[in-house]
Amino acid sequence: EADIYQTPRYLVIGTGKKITLECSQTMGHDKMYWYQQDPGMELHLIHYSYGVNSTEKGDLSSESTVSRIRTEHFPLTLESARPSHTSQYLCASSVQGNSPLHFGNGTRLTVT
Amino acid sequence: QKEVEQDPGPLSVPEGAIVSLNCTYSNSAFQYFMWYRQYSRKGPELLMYTYSSGNKEDGRFTAQVDKSSKYISLFIRDSQPSDSATYLCAMSRGTYKYIFGTGTRLKVLA
Numbered sequence: 198e199a200d201i202y203q204t205p206r207y208l209v210i211g212t213g214k215k216i217t218l219e220c221s222q223t224m225g226h227d228k229m230y231w232y233q234q235d236p237g238m239e240l241h242l243i244h245y246s247y248g249v250n251s252t253e254k255g256d257l258s259s260e261s262t263v264s265r266i267r268t269e270h271f272p273l274t275l276e277s278a279r280p281s282h283t284s285q286y287l288c289a290s291s292v293q294g295n296s297p298l299h300f301g302n303g304t305r306l307t308v309t
Numbered sequence: 310q311k312e313v314e315q316d317p318g319p320l321s322v323p324e325g326a327i328v329s330l331n332c333t334y335s336n337s338a339f340q341y342f343m344w345y346r347q348y349s350r351k352g353p354e355l356l357m358y359t360y361s362s363g364n365k366e367d368g369r370f371t372a373q374v375d376k377s378s379k380y381i382s383l384f385i386r387d388s389q390p391s392d393s394a395t396y397l398c399a400m401s402r403g404t405y406k407y408i409f410g411t412g413t414r415l416k417v418l419a
Contacts, residue, residue, distance in 0.1 A: 203352075228405065237317060240397075240409040247405075287352055295341050295403040300352035 200224050203288050203301035210278055211309055218273045218304045220288030229271040230289040230298065233257055240287065246271055278308045312336050315398055315410030324419050328385040332398035332410045335379065339400040339408075342374050344383045347395045347412065356396075357383065388417045 201222040210216055222229065231243040242255030244263040252263050260282070262274050271290075275282055285305050289298040315332045322328055330344075341360055345353035357372035359365045365372045371384040381400075385392055395412040 201352075230405075237411055239311070239313070239411050240407075242406065245405050253405075289352075294405050295401055297341075297343050297355045297358045298353075298399070298407060299355065300345075302350075302352045305350075 201288060201290055201299055201301040203286075203304050205304060206302065207305050207307075209307045209309065212277075212279055214278050214308075216275050216278055216306070218275075218286055218288075218306070220271045220273070220301060221269050222271075222288075222290045222299070222301075223269065224290060224299065225268065226290035226292055226299070227268065228291045228293060228296075229265065230291075231255075231261075231263065231271070231273050232287040232289060234285045234287055234303070243286075244273065278306075280308045282306060282308050310335060312408045313398065313400065313410045316413055317411055319414040319416055321416045321418060322388055324388060324390060324417055326388050326417070328388050328392070328415060328417075330383040330385075330396050330398075330413050330415070332381050332400075333379055334381075334400060334408075336400075336402070336408075337376070337379065338402045340403055341401040342372070342381050343399040343401075343407075344370075344372055344381075345397040345399060346392075347397060349394075353397055388415075390417050390419045392417050 227248045230245045232240040246265040288301045344357040347353045362376045373382040398410040
């Protein structure tokens with residue numbers, strides 16, 4: 198059973214809307230990550246965080262922002278959703294940089 | 310060229326078969342190797358985690374790392390229909406950056 202929770206599980210919204218994808222973990226992990234997953238493609242890192250008030254951009258960070266005010270919470274915000282944002286978004290956490298990642302069950306986003 | 314190559318499958322095997330899943334990689338700096346199982350509409354679930362070269366066994370699963378050949382494998386013994394999923398390999402140099410394969414779809418037929 199996952200100790201990392203993502204909401205909503207599914208979201209359909211119109212172009213131009215601002216959305217926030219929620220991610221919370223109960224394991225006390227310092228490191229948290231957002232990945233984008235498309236069918237048949239490898240996972241791409243969007244943002245990561247080393248700890249509270251520490252965030253860095255990944256490979257696909259454009260047009261999205263994150264915050265880390267509390268250890269357990271790492272929300273991802275899209276300021277203006279576009280159809281190209283349609284994808285599955287996975288949140289993950291780890292104890293440290295070489296530890297295995299623990300994933301949530303994802304948010305499947307569709308932008309119409 | 311991708312840093313990690315993984316055959317997408319699909320791979321179909323009869324129940325009880327031994328399954329071999331593989332990834333090759335190009336960056337010799339990778340030290341940490343992982344295998345994840347992902348069911349449809351779920352997040353990846355960690356199966357195996359190994360450091361450097363060698364073998365690791367956990368129940369029906371065995372992970373092998375051959376750093377000289379830049380090749381990792383996951384073996385599943387006595388495969389079950391419940392093993393039907395997509396299997397992702399992943400590797401890291403020990404920093405925040407994890408590189409994933411594209412996943413292999415496995416179907417175990419009852």
